Amino acid sequence: QVQLVESGGGLVQAGGSLRLSCVASGGIFNSYAMGWFRQAPGKDREFVASISVSGGSRYYGDFVKGRSTISRDNAKKTVYLQMNGLISEDTGVYYCAAGSSAQAMGTIGPRGVHWGQGTQVTVSS
Numbered sequence: 214q215v216q217l218v219e220s221g222g223g224l225v226q227a228g229g230s231l232r233l234s235c236v237a238s239g240g241i242f243n244s245y246a247m248g249w250f251r252q253a254p255g256k257d258r259e260f261v262a263s264i265s266v267s268g269g270s271r272y273y274g275d276f277v278k279g280r281s282t283i284s285r286d287n288a289k290k291t292v293y294l295q296m297n298g299l300i301s302e303d304t305g306v307y308y309c310a311a312g313s314s315a316q317a318m319g320t321i322g323p324r325g326v327h328w329g330q331g332t333q334v335t336v337s338s
Contacts, residue, residue, distance in 0.1 A: 214292040215327050217309045219231030222332030225299055229336075234327055235309030242290040246315035249283065249294045250323060253305035257300075260322070261307070262294060263315035272319035274304070295323040301338045 221233040233249065248263035262283040263272045273285055277296070285292045292309065312318055312326035 215242070215245065217327060217329035219307065219309045219310060219329045219332040222307060222334045224335045224337060227300055227336055227338045229299050230295070230297045231299065231334060233296070233307055233309075233332060235292045235294075237290045237292075237311065240311070240327075242311075243287040245311040245327075246300050246313060246318065247283075247285055247292040248310040248312065248315065248323070248326070249292075249307055250310055250318075251303075251305040251307045252331075253302075256305075258308065258323070260319050263310075263318040264292065265315040270277055272315055274319070293306075296334075299334075299336045300320040301336050304334060304336050307334055 216239045249261040250258050251261050252258040260274045261274045264283045268285050282295045308333045309329040310326040310333045
């Protein structure tokens with residue numbers, strides 16, 4: 214079973230940037246679609262972005278389109294989320310997910326995915 218460890222979160226001013234990383238172990242990384250979800254205080258976990266096994270297909274939540282880029286390095290077993298133009302509403306815990314379909318993560322939701330422990334992102338205004 215795959216294990217996921219996120220890093221790169223922190224405190225950043227509005228308008229700033231962060232790059233989140235998620236390293237996988239214990240599984241066949243290049244057999245998983247990968248995604249990022251976030252959960253703000255008092256809210257449900259929501260879809261941020263996902264990427265297919267090959268990296269050829271990428272999907273984004275409406276609120277991050279144009280501001281974020283998901284990418285993956287299969288040799289390093291790592292998926293990244295570059296976030297630019299951060300706003301206070303981006304504050305939350307960001308979770309990495311490994312699943313069977315990048316498209317499904319963005320439409321149906323995170324069913325049957327493996328989760329990381331999350332990394333906190335705080336945007337100060």
